[in-house]
Amino acid sequence: MIAEEEPAGWRGGGLRVVMIAPPWYDVPPAAYGGIESMVADLVAGLSRRGHEVTLIGAGKPGTSARFLATYAVPPSERIGEAMPExxxxxxxxxxxxxxxxxxxHDHSLAGPLHAGCRAVPTVITCHLTMDGEFGDYYRSLGTGVVMVGISRAQRRSAPELPWAGVVHNAVDIASFPFREDKEDWVLWLGRFNEDKGAHLAIDAARAAGRRIMLAGKLTEPVERDYFAEHVAPRLGADAEYVGEADAVGKRELLAAAHCLLFPVLWEEPFGMVMIEAMACGTPVVAFGRGAVPEVVADGVTGFVLDRPEELPEAIEAAGKLDPHACRSHVADHFGVEAMAAGYERVYRKVIAEAAARAEPAGGTRGLMPLN
Structure with missing residues (x-):
């Protein structure tokens, strides 16, 4: 979690926080939606800490926050299009x-474009990699926003951006069932994109002599194209696609699996499914790209690897790891209360710095209403 000291000007009392979610799914989501799950947990954690949260999102209310809907029904079928965003x-x-x-606090992509029009500061959590056009976009926002990374790896990839800190994502551990006795199959769970390595997971499970279950989002054209070319030809009696699991089904799969395979081929900014698996007592076998070494304790809660040929042996070795150690690791490092406390520190730091900058011109210090 974030390690910065309490800033000068630190003050107690609840804050009025407006949280902006992306528009694509309900908060919390019924199935796929890692950002939306994180936002729902953060709202709950901040509310328990005495803050007044207003959530702007799409769909129906699903948290304790005051809810304002931009869409009555999330435009999930249009994900990837510009106009809904x-x-x-x-x-x-x-x-x-x-x-x-x-x-x-904005989690959407286009929302920060309005930050410079506001009298109060805007914090954005970056849920994307900082390379390519995404990095160019965040660099172009200038000083109107401050940014929070979801991993140290993500922040290191673009150190010149206006980072206010790093706060790891979290899960409500109590909502994930712990299971010590595992079944003999392995699991891949995510969105069907080449970066997530589902094809490598199938090959590795087959080489290890294990059946693999695959569950994930398959809605966007790029996902369907990848699935048709690289996943469907590999399916068979020992490799089964079970669809996009809902919240209950996802937890059942994660708790039962021998291990979770996470052979990512990009600089993963965080990887929520890893902490969800470990919360169920299920170890993770992954490539050490991006944030993976920050999330998985190598040799304790899973294995962090470099090459595809290492996967089969690690799959077998995962059965010797302690499920209790997996769940304890999540409780110690990725709990909702720690995430909420980390963001509260960021908020107070940013508010204090904004007030200090405004004092010479306005002659006052403190919190500013939105005009």
Missing amino acids: VLHAARAHGMLSGLETDIV
């Missing part, structure tokens, strides 16, 4: 004009 950002900005808040 832009319209969501415009509607959220209009809703903000009628609210009093101390800080805006």
Whole structure:
């Protein structure tokens, strides 16, 4: 979690936080939606800490926060299109004009474009890699926002950006069933994109003589193309696609699996499914790309590898790891209370710094209402 000291100007009392979620799924999501799950848990954690949270998102209310909907039904079938994201950002900005808040916390892509129009600071959590056009986008936002990384690896990849800290994602551990006795098959769970390595997971499980279950999102054209070319030809009696698991089904799969395979081929910014698996007592076998070495304790809660040919042996060795150590690792490092405390520290630091900058011109110090 974030390690910064409490800033000068630290003050107690609850904050008024406006949380902006992406528009694609309900918060919390019924099935796929790692960002939405994280946002729901953060809302709950902040509320327990005495903060007043207003959540702007799509769909129906599902948290304790006051909820403002930009879409009555999330436009999930249009994910990847620009207009739903832009319209969501415009509607959220209009809703903000009628609210009093101390800080805006934006998890959407287009929303931060409005940050410079606000009298209060905007914190954005970056859920993406910082390379390519995404990195160029965040660099172009200038000083109107401050950024929070979800891993140290993500922050290191673009040190020049205006980072306010790093706060790891978290899960509500109690909502994930612990299971000590595992079945003999392995699991891959995620979205069907080449970066997530489902094809490598199938090959590795087959080489290890293990059946593999694959569950994940298969809605966008790029996902369907990847699945048709690289996954479908590999399916068979020992490799089964079971669809996109809902919240209950996902937990059942994660708890039962011999191990989770996570052979990512990109610089993974975090990887929520890894802590979800470990919360169930299930070890993770993964490539050490991006944040993976921060999330998996190598040799304790899984194995962090470099090459595909190492996967089969690690799959077998995963059965010797202690499921209790996996769950304890998540409790110690990726709990919701720690995440909420980390973000509260960021908020107070950012608010104090904004007030200090405003003092010479305005002659006052403190929290600013949104005009």
